[in-house]
Amino acid sequence: MEDRDIGCTTVLFGERGGKYPQGNSLLVRGTDETAIVDPSLGVIPRRARLPRVDRVLNSHCHEDHVAGNHLFPDVPWHLHEADLPGIRSIEGFLGIFGYEGPVGTDWARALVEQFHFTPRPDALGFRDGDVFDLGGGVRVRAVHTPGHTRGHCAFWVEPEELLYLGDIDLSSFGPYYGDAWSDLEDFERTIAMLRTLRPRHWATFHHVGVLSDPAELRERLERFAAKIPEREERLVAFLRGGPHDLVAIARHRFVYRPEDEVPWAEPVEARSMGQHLARLVAAGRVREVEPGRFLAG
Numbered sequence: 001m002e003d004r005d006i007g008c009t010t011v012l013f014g015e016r017g018g019k020y021p022q023g024n025s026l027l028v029r030g031t032d033e034t035a036i037v038d039p040s041l042g043v044i045p046r047r048a049r050l051p052r053v054d055r056v057l058n059s060h061c062h063e064d065h066v067a068g069n070h071l072f073p074d075v076p077w078h079l080h081e082a083d084l085p086g087i088r089s090i091e092g093f094l095g096i097f098g099y100e101g102p103v104g105t106d107w108a109r110a111l112v113e114q115f116h117f118t119p120r121p122d123a124l125g126f127r128d129g130d131v132f133d134l135g136g137g138v139r140v141r142a143v144h145t146p147g148h149t150r151g152h153c154a155f156w157v158e159p160e161e162l163l164y165l166g167d168i169d170l171s172s173f174g175p176y177y178g179d180a181w182s183d184l185e186d187f188e189r190t191i192a193m194l195r196t197l198r199p200r201h202w203a204t205f206h207h208v209g210v211l212s213d214p215a216e217l218r219e220r221l222e223r224f225a226a227k228i229p230e231r232e233e234r235l236v237a238f239l240r241g242g243p244h245d246l247v248a249i250a251r252h253r254f255v256y257r258p259e260d261e262v263p264w265a266e267p268v269e270a271r272s273m274g275q276h277l278a279r280l281v282a283a284g285r286v287r288e289v290e291p292g293r294f295l296a297g
């Protein structure tokens with residue numbers, strides 16, 4: 001696992017380019033304070049050689065982003081106020097996902113055993129535009145980017161003009177809005193807002209790592225964004241052969257590939273595609289021909 005310095009910021013790459021469950025974390029050093037952003041599983045083996053850390057900043061409350069928080073028990077942990085319930089208790093954390101039955105029970109165990117989930121009732125909330133001034137002109141500003149979770153934030157780091165995107169990861173998988181606390185249309189508004197920003201560097205938690213070429217960034221962002229209408233049109237095509245209910249839609253798979261062995265695939269498919277379904281019905285492109293069964297065309 002390598003590190004990369006960009007001015008006051010060091011990107012601590014996770015294994016395999018930060019592929020889940022790993023991720024890429026940031027260490028931002030000012031003259032007064034050092035902050036770590038989204039300490040991942042990859043921070044654990046690095047702990048002994050890290051400098052003193054004064055604050056933990058989390059882009060949102062998901063297991064892989066808080067997996068290294070427990071290494072810093074004596075410093076403040078900061079999350080957007082909308083995601084605070086997730087870090088305050090395991091029940092709050094599970095509420096973000098909304099999984100029920102055996103999937104929920106297995107998930108609770110994995111959170112603790114694999115991701116070292118540690119509740120922190122006194123974690124602190126921040127809002128869009130709040131700035132962490134680390135000294136010497138080094139600042140981290142929160143940019144609220146909801147959709148993935150309610151409180152998901154990007155961080156704008158000065159003076160490098162580096163925008164850390166968290167789980168807006170510009171991957172070929174596309175945007176993830178499959179949890180109880182995710183919102184498809186918030187995600188679309190977030191992507192539209194990101195198109196207006198002009199940082200010098202972009203960093204993501206997974207896969208892409210750091211991008212500094214504006215043309216490459218634009219292409220990746222548009223390919224990422226295009227997954228949303230692509231899923232929606234595939235749903236319309238499926239429902240032309242309907243009517244189908246949400247269970248059949250979830251089993252058909254639009255977000256994950258049929259061969260992906262993901263234990264939570266069905267609730268994520270149902271939550272993701274349920275949001276597409278609702279707006280297709282509202283737009284008159286899909287009809288509910290009998291209770292709970294939908295037909296397109």
Ligand SMILES: [Zn+2]
Pocket residue numbers: 060062148167
């Ligand atoms: Zn996430």
